[in-house]
Amino acid sequence: MAVSVRIPTILRTYTDGASVVEASGDTLTTVLDDLDARFPGLRARVVDDAGALRRFVNVYVNDNDVRFSDGLATPVGDGATVSVIPAVAGG
Template structure:
């Protein structure tokens, strides 16, 4: 499955400045693995040491928050859009 991943500005150093990359994967876990294979180091910014999504990183598949779907097992159908959005804190 070919998936378009939108990369936030803070992670674009891993994608040579590209705001969007296309990777393969039938689930979010596979998409992140494919993203890491092509852009080493990016997975460590999205996943914690236990391999789960970092608490302050929000990920959406076609506008659906994966935390309320299947987490890393969320299906990523062909042509899906995946957005990685770091949480912003402030007051």
């Protein structure tokens, strides 16, 4: 299934400067796998060695924080938007 992924500024070195890229997958995990196949190294910037979402990254599927749903197992429907956003803001 095709989804669009919003890439934060500091990860655009992996995507040739693109702020939005297309990817496929039906969960966040498979979307990240697909991205990593095309942009090697990108997944490791979002997911730590233990396979968990990094502490200072927030990921949203259709504007919903995946930490409120199933984390990396969160389903991603066809046409969904995934946003990867640095967590260190606000207050």
